[in-house]
Structures are given as structure tokens and as C-alpha cells.
Amino acid sequence: MAKLHLIPYRVEEITEQAPQIPEGVRMIQAPDVWEEAERGKGNIVAILDTGCQPDHPDLQDRIIGGKNFTVDFDGDPANFDDNNGHGTHVAGTVAASYSENGGIAGVAPEAHLLILKVLTGEGSGEYQGIIDAIHFAVDWKGPEEEIVSVISMSLGGPEDVAELHAAIKRAVDAGIPVVCAAGNEGDDLHDTDEFAYPGAYGEVIQVGAVDFNRRIAAFSNTNDEIDLVAPGVDIYSTFPGGKYASLSGTSMATPHVSGALALIKNISEKEFARELTEAELYAQLVRRTMALGYPKTAEGNGLLALDILNKIEQLFKLVNTSYSIGAEKSERK
Numbered sequence: 001m002a003k004l005h006l007i008p009y010r011v012e013e014i015t016e017q018a019p020q021i022p023e024g025v026r027m028i029q030a031p032d033v034w035e036e037a038e039r040g041k042g043n044i045v046a047i048l049d050t051g052c053q054p055d056h057p058d059l060q061d062r063i064i065g066g067k068n069f070t071v072d073f074d075g076d077p078a079n080f081d082d083n084n085g086h087g088t089h090v091a092g093t094v095a096a097s098y099s100e101n102g103g104i105a106g107v108a109p110e111a112h113l114l115i116l117k118v119l120t121g122e123g124s125g126e127y128q129g130i131i132d133a134i135h136f137a138v139d140w141k142g143p144e145e146e147i148v149s150v151i152s153m154s155l156g157g158p159e160d161v162a163e164l165h166a167a168i169k170r171a172v173d174a175g176i177p178v179v180c181a182a183g184n185e186g187d188d189l190h191d192t193d194e195f196a197y198p199g200a201y202g203e204v205i206q207v208g209a210v211d212f213n214r215r216i217a218a219f220s221n222t223n224d225e226i227d228l229v230a231p232g233v234d235i236y237s238t239f240p241g242g243k244y245a246s247l248s249g250t251s252m253a254t255p256h257v258s259g260a261l262a263l264i265k266n267i268s269e270k271e272f273a274r275e276l277t278e279a280e281l282y283a284q285l286v287r288r289t290m291a292l293g294y295p296k297t298a299e300g301n302g303l304l305a306l307d308i309l310n311k312i313e314q315l316f317k318l319v320n321t322s323y324s325i326g327a328e329k330s331e332r333k
Contacts (some may be wrong), residue, residue: 004130004157006050006086006123007181007196009249012234018244020098021105023212024231028256030107032307033263040108040262043149045094046137047255048130049087051080051117053240056088058096058103059113064142066115069129083121085240089247090154091115092238093255095262104237104244107259114140114148119155127161134167138174149265152258154181154251156196165201172203172278177285179258181250182208183221194221201225205282208298209233209253216298220250226300227282228289230256260306261285 021031044064051072054063066080073079082088091113096106116133119125130153137148151171168178183196199206199221206225209217209232217233232253239245261281268276268284276284287309289302 012246018236022236029307037263040111043262046114050084051082052115064112068117080117094259108262111262184219
């Protein structure tokens with residue numbers, strides 16, 4: 001059986017400083033809903049990746065637990081440090097917490113992170129380790145009986161493995177959305193066969209990438225299982241060594257959606273006054289997208305836009321107010 005690998009990504013820049021609220025976080029309108037969503041507080045996002053720097057200044061207060069499922073660090077299950085960089089970057093996009101003294105913000109800066117290291121420093125992992133990590137995330141309980149809200153995976157492989165599919169179905173049946181990168185082998189917007197697993201499974205939320213001009217990234221896979229797109233080009237986030245980096249890939253788009261689900265969960269469950277199922281959370285996610293004009297196989301339901309419902313409501317009120325004023329003037333003539 002072949003191994004699963006990191007979705008290939010490109011390092012654009014490594015720096016000592018970064019924008020406090022990255023452009024990708026702004027583009028999906030996360031800051032506009034932070035107050036309403038309590039910045040994702042109370043949610044746990046499980047990140048299956050290369051690990052994470054546990055003492056990064058912007059992440060150390062966000063990590064609630066972790067486990068190593070690889071042979072790295074002599075297979076020590078307690079050592080989930082990141083010897084690649086990819087996992088730390090993904091974690092930061094989900095939930096990095098900035099302060100008045102600096103740092104960088106993730107999409108849900110008060111959510112917590114469960115770091116499950118399933119890929120080695122070389123970026124590969126055994127299917128069994130990833131399957132075990134998914135089950136671990138489903139069964140995990142925090143110190144105050146917290147449970148996982150979202151599973152995020154920016155990895156993929158060519159094989160449809162029944163046990164992997166079954167583990168994902170179990171997570172979804174337990175009410176946990178599973179968010180996966182579409183892949184970076186894109187070469188033709190009209191090619192509908194650019195698949196990688198687990199992203200190709202219908203049960204997962206598969207994420208493609210756009211740039212800051214709302215154009216589909218040239219590398220973003222296209223297929224009939226794409227659910228939505230998010231920023232994935234020149235994305236600033238945390239990086240090992242207490243640093244920051246700008247990376248590009250559908251791997252970078254995925255955590256924007258994973259963090260967004262923590263915000264949506266808080267907003268929606270307050271609105272409905274109950275817990276939502278995975279299907280209901282997915283419906284709330286899709287409501288917060290805007291079409292870009294690309295084929296559905298490239299953009300799915302469109303670009304993630306967390307505050308679009310409020311903006312539509314405000315526009316509707318403005319139109320109604322203008323209509324009422326116009327009607328009053330007409331009556332006086």
C-alpha cells in the first residue's frame with residue numbers, strides 16, 4: 001500500500017514578523033464575525049499533519065493536546081513537534097492568537113488545537129497511522145470533557161482505502177466535519193479527474209484555492225467533489241522557530257475553512273439553541289459562500305465569506321429604506 005503525503009506546497013518567504021491579521025483571514029471576513037462567534041471559543045480543531053511547534057508564541061496557549069502517530073522522534077507518542085513546517089503553518093491559520101505585543105491571528109483565535117502528527121518530517125505517513133489518528137480524534141475527550149469539533153487534513157494519496165473511508169464516515173456520523181485539501185496537481189479548469197484521497201470522498205468538505213484577486217489558483221485540483229474555495233496563495237501564518245512564513249497551496253486554503261467552521265458552529269448553535277449535526281453545519285457553511293463564476297468543478301459553491309449573510313441583510317434594508325423614501329416622495333407630489 002502506498003503512503004499518504006503532504007499536499008505539495010510552495011514556501012514563498014520566511015520572516016521574523018508577519019501581518020497581525022493576514023489578508024486571507026480578512027478575505028473570508030473572519031474578523032467581521034469574531035464578536036458574534038466568540039472567536040471560536042469552546043471548539044477543538046484536530047489537525048492531522050506534520051505536527052506543530054508546541055512553544056510557538058502564537059500557538060502555545062491554543063494547543064490542548066497532541067499525539068505522534070509516526071516513527072519520528074523514535075516513535076515517541078508524546079512528541080508531536082513539527083520537523084517539517086507545514087503543520088505549524090496550518091495550525092496558525094486555524095487558531096493562532098495574537099496580542100497587543102504582536103503575533104499573528106488565525107481564523108478562530110480562541111479555538112483550541114489537538115495536534116495529531118501523522119506525517120514525518122519528509123511529509124509522508126502510513127495509512128494506518130492516519131486512520132488511527134482519525135479514530136483518536138473522534139474518541140478524544142479533553143480535561144473538561146471537551147470533544148473535537150472539526151478535523152482538518154491537508155494530505156492526500158492516490159488510493160481509495162476502505163478503512164480510511166470508514167474512519168471518515170465514523171467522524172461525520174459523530175457530527176464532526178472533516179475538511180480536506182483538494183490537491184495541487186491542477187492544470188486545466190475543465191479537467192474533472194484531478195482527485196486525491198481522502199479529499200475525493202463525498203463525506204469530506206473538499207477545499208480548493210484562490211488568490212487574493214479571487215482567481216482560482218493554477219495549481220488547484222478540479223473535480224466534481226469540490227465543495228468551496230478559500231485563500232491559498234501567499235498565505236502568512238506561523239512557522240517553526242517562532243517564525244512566520246508565506247506559503248501557497250490548497251493546504252493553506254483548507255485551514256481557513258476548518259477555522260471558519262469553529263466560528264460558524266458558535267454562531268449557528270446560538271441561533272438554533274441546540275447542537276447541530278454535521279449536515280446542518282455543512283449547510284451553514286455553504287450559506288456563507290459567494291459564486292465567482294468558475295465551473296462548479298473548480299469552485300464548488302464558491303468563495304468562503306463568513307459575513308455575507310449580514311451584508312446581504314444590510315443591503316436589503318438599505319434597498320427597502322430607499323424604496324420607502326421614494327414612495328413617500330411620490331405620494332406628496
